[in-house]
Amino acid sequence: MLEVNGLTKSYGKLIAVTGVTFRADRGETIGLLGPNGAGKTTTVSIIAGLLSPDSGEVLIEGKQVKSDTDPVKLKIGLVPQDMALYDQLTARDNLTFFAALYSLAGAQAKQAIDDALNLVALSDRAGDKVGTFSGGMKRRLNLAAALLHDPQILLLDEPTVGVDPQSRNAIFDNLETLKKRGKTLLYTTHYMEEAERLCDRIVIIDHGRVIANDTLQGLHKLLPVTNVIAIELDHVDGFNPQQMLALPEVKSAALEHDTLRVGVHDLSRGAPGVLRWLAENGHSYHHVSSEQPDLETVFLTLTGRSLRDSK
Amino acid sequence: MIPFLALVRKDLRLFFSDRKAVVVGLLVPIVLASFFGYLFGGQKGNAETSKVSVLVIDQDGSDISRSLITQLAGDKSLDVRPSTLEAARDEVRKGKATAAIVIPKDFGRDAGRALFTGTGENGAGKPELSLLYDPSHNVELGMVKGILSGAVMQSVSKEMFNGSSGREMVNESLARVENNPRISADDRKALRDLLGGVRELNERQSREGATGQLSGGLNMPYETREQAITSGQGVEYNGYAHAFGGMGVQFILFMGLDVGITLLMLRQTGLWQRLRAAPLSRTMLLGSRTVSASLIAGFILLVLFSFARIVFGVRILGSFAGFVGVCAAFSLMTAAFGLMIAALGETVEATRGYSVMATLILVMLGGAWVPTFIFPKWLQRLTIVIPTRWAMDGLDGMTWRGLGFSSALAPIGVLLFFTLLFGVVAVMRFRWGTD
Numbered sequence: 001m002l003e004v005n006g007l008t009k010s011y012g013k014l015i016a017v018t019g020v021t022f023r024a025d026r027g028e029t030i031g032l033l034g035p036n037g038a039g040k041t042t043t044v045s046i047i048a049g050l051l052s053p054d055s056g057e058v059l060i061e062g063k064q065v066k067s068d069t070d071p072v073k074l075k076i077g078l079v080p081q082d083m084a085l086y087d088q089l090t091a092r093d094n095l096t097f098f099a100a101l102y103s104l105a106g107a108q109a110k111q112a113i114d115d116a117l118n119l120v121a122l123s124d125r126a127g128d129k130v131g132t133f134s135g136g137m138k139r140r141l142n143l144a145a146a147l148l149h150d151p152q153i154l155l156l157d158e159p160t161v162g163v164d165p166q167s168r169n170a171i172f173d174n175l176e177t178l179k180k181r182g183k184t185l186l187y188t189t190h191y192m193e194e195a196e197r198l199c200d201r202i203v204i205i206d207h208g209r210v211i212a213n214d215t216l217q218g219l220h221k222l223l224p225v226t227n228v229i230a231i232e233l234d235h236v237d238g239f240n241p242q243q244m245l246a247l248p249e250v251k252s253a254a255l256e257h258d259t260l261r262v263g264v265h266d267l268s269r270g271a272p273g274v275l276r277w278l279a280e281n282g283h284s285y286h287h288v289s290s291e292q293p294d295l296e297t298v299f300l301t302l303t304g305r306s307l308r309d310s311k
Numbered sequence: 312m313i314p315f316l317a318l319v320r321k322d323l324r325l326f327f328s329d330r331k332a333v334v335v336g337l338l339v340p341i342v343l344a345s346f347f348g349y350l351f352g353g354q355k356g357n358a359e360t361s362k363v364s365v366l367v368i369d370q371d372g373s374d375i376s377r378s379l380i381t382q383l384a385g386d387k388s389l390d391v392r393p394s395t396l397e398a399a400r401d402e403v404r405k406g407k408a409t410a411a412i413v414i415p416k417d418f419g420r421d422a423g424r425a426l427f428t429g430t431g432e433n434g435a436g437k438p439e440l441s442l443l444y445d446p447s448h449n450v451e452l453g454m455v456k457g458i459l460s461g462a463v464m465q466s467v468s469k470e471m472f473n474g475s476s477g478r479e480m481v482n483e484s485l486a487r488v489e490n491n492p493r494i495s496a497d498d499r500k501a502l503r504d505l506l507g508g509v510r511e512l513n514e515r516q517s518r519e520g521a522t523g524q525l526s527g528g529l530n531m532p533y534e535t536r537e538q539a540i541t542s543g544q545g546v547e548y549n550g551y552a553h554a555f556g557g558m559g560v561q562f563i564l565f566m567g568l569d570v571g572i573t574l575l576m577l578r579q580t581g582l583w584q585r586l587r588a589a590p591l592s593r594t595m596l597l598g599s600r601t602v603s604a605s606l607i608a609g610f611i612l613l614v615l616f617s618f619a620r621i622v623f624g625v626r627i628l629g630s631f632a633g634f635v636g637v638c639a640a641f642s643l644m645t646a647a648f649g650l651m652i653a654a655l656g657e658t659v660e661a662t663r664g665y666s667v668m669a670t671l672i673l674v675m676l677g678g679a680w681v682p683t684f685i686f687p688k689w690l691q692r693l694t695i696v697i698p699t700r701w702a703m704d705g706l707d708g709m710t711w712r713g714l715g716f717s718s719a720l721a722p723i724g725v726l727l728f729f730t731l732l733f734g735v736v737a738v739m740r741f742r743w744g745t746d
Contacts (some may be wrong), residue, residue, distance in 0.1 A: 029517050045584070048584070048588045049587070049588060050584055050587045050588060063745065065723075068590065068591060068593055069590045069591065069592050070590065071590065073588065073589070073590040074590060076588065078584060078585060078588040080583065080584040080585060082580050082581030082582075083580075083581055084580065084581030085323060086321070086582070086583045087330035088324075088325055088329065089321075089325075090330070093324070095321075096317075097317050097321050098585065098589075100313050100314055100316070100317030101314050101317065101318075101586070101589040101591060102314075102589060102590070103313045103314060105468065107312050119620040146585075173520075276329030280428065283666075289451070298378075302395075303686075
């Protein structure tokens with residue numbers, strides 16, 4: 001469906017992406033995960049035909065986009081990161097214009113517009129100017145504008161930036177509906193929970209390079225620990241978490257404020273030993289819980305840096 | 312065709328969506344053009360111009376000086392007021408008066424002598440009139456000097472042929488002629504006859520009252536008959552035609568600049584990504600913008616000239632087809648100018664700065680503010696390469712000059728050449744990638 005092979009793009013001495021390779025099959029949702037400036041938007045821009053790569057290729061159903069007017073572009077719908085709407089026009093007028101860019105007119109365009117407005121639940125606001133919409137409504141309309149020509153592949157460049165949780169959930173519902181309809185989605189984000197919720201496969205990109213490409217379960221296997229025990233200590237003065245690495249089940253130990261996080265492979269075997277060690281060494285605690293490692297942990301493990309704070 | 316029409320229609324809808332901006336955008340050039348049109352002759356070219364403020368300091372107090380002041384005050388172009396030397400200096404320095412004429416003591420006597428002998432008292436040089444002037448009013452100074460020359464000639468000669476001091480001076484001049492050994496016998500006889508004739512005339516005027524041909528002094532030996540050459544007999548010049556053309560050119564150029572800046576800003580938005588992701592050719596993207604900008608420019612010209620027609624009676628006295636052709640060619644040129652700005656611009660802020668400067672230069676050198684004939688010769692030659700100059704020539708030619716279609720061909724051709732030039736630069740330098 002979508003094949004990205006060895007994409008490289010530089011701006012002078014700045015390497016935006018290098019050797020980026022992945023594929024997305026029909027009906028599959030691929031998460032392109034990485035911090036700001038990792039190369040996600042450059043990758044999407046090349047796939048959408050907005051930028052030419054220095055090397056590498058993008059194949060849409062086995063075909064390259066060869067010109068601005070190449071019909072292959074009809075198979076792609078782009079939801080840009082920036083809002084791509086005219087505030088002065090109504091929602092319907094915006095969609096009529098974007099439909100016309102794909103040569104849709106008359107009844108065909110009307111049907112496509114009605115379907116798109118229905119999907120994003122904005123039919124009742126179709127006659128209102130976009131300038132009067134909330135940020136979440138604009139985001140949904142931004143998505144609708146990319147669906148009018150019924151593309152098989154949808155490129156979503158951080159489509160939930162700046163929206164409230166309710167609108168974000170509405171967009172997720174829209175995307176899950178599209179996924180059920182067999183659309184291929186490429187979803188870029190730096191929110192791990194979004195990638196975890198939506199994506200079948202996750203491509204982690206950092207400094208323009210793909211550093212991981214797997215399912216969520218596959219990525220978890222890359223981790224040295226599969227469970228984390230979080231223990232809130234009563235007193236932390238003089239406590240050295242490194243001492244706990246001497247225990248056979250313990251793979252990592254870190255203290256954040258008064259919370260001790262201990263990574264173990266096997267929770268049932270590791271937890272009793274850890275709690276016993278704390279009691280024997282005079283460290284009292286008032287709360288214990290266990291955590292599953294998330295993509296943040298995966299990114300931290302792979303790069304040594306936090307996903308959201310990465311530069 | 313559907314995408315192209317949609318792109319053009321969208322631009323037009325966006326332009327007209329902000330009705331206040333459209334109204335203000337039309338109102339400003341109309342107000343300015345009305346103002347400039349009034350200044351530059353107004354309707355039928357008969358608007359009264361403001362008088363030049365002139366102060367006169369009479370240190371002589373003679374019949375001639377009083378007559379001179381009366382002559383000056385009678386000129387419709389001058390506003391003459393008496394003053395003192397100090398007060399006059401102060402007013403001219405502060406710009407409250409354009410010039411001050413100082414009539415020195417004995418000016419009347421010395422001028423009378425100098426009229427026949429070319430010298431003043433005891434063979435001294437001609438008497439001098441001091442002219443204090445505001446250096447920022449050079450053009451008016453020339454006019455004041457011209458009026459002053461005529462008034463002095465008339466006042467002095469009037470006194471010579473009619474006044475009592477004139478009789479004394481003629482007698483004195485006769486005595487000088489008789490006693491001057493350097494004058495040859497033939498010249499002496501001729502001067503004696505001339506001065507004798509003047510004395511006889513003066514005495515008769517004195518006896519019979521000043522009613523003869525020379526009772527008012529020497530007059531200019533000619534009169535001028537002014538005839539404005541316009542589109543035809545009896546068709547008077549309408550200064551609003553040039554003013555509305557000039558303001559139209561200026562504001563349409565600014566609209567073109569706005570097209571460029573908007574396009575530059577668009578390239579930094581998601582809208583540009585969406586447009587580029589659609590299967591649209593670059594020609595269609597830029598071409599549609601050219602067409603929509605041209606239509607908006609045409610609309611602005613239509614409204615401006617319709618207003619000028621209804622309110623100020625501006626008419627297209629030449630070829631209507633030529634007028635439409637010049638408007639269309641200028642509109643296209645402006646659209647291409649806007650695209651070139653977008654193509655060459657790096658940042659919005661910097662581009663706005665240099666393109667405003669370029670636009671103002673085009674407007675100024677094109678003669679949209681003031682006619683190009685007041686420019687120095689070298690600058691007038693330079694304006695041949697300024698497209699706005701051709702637009703102004705074309706609009707003037709088709710409106711108040713009343714020229715035929717053939718006279719519109721050169722402006723149309725030059726404007727289309729610039730359209731092509733700007734368009735090629737725009738296409739070649741346009742950065743199609745996202746910023």
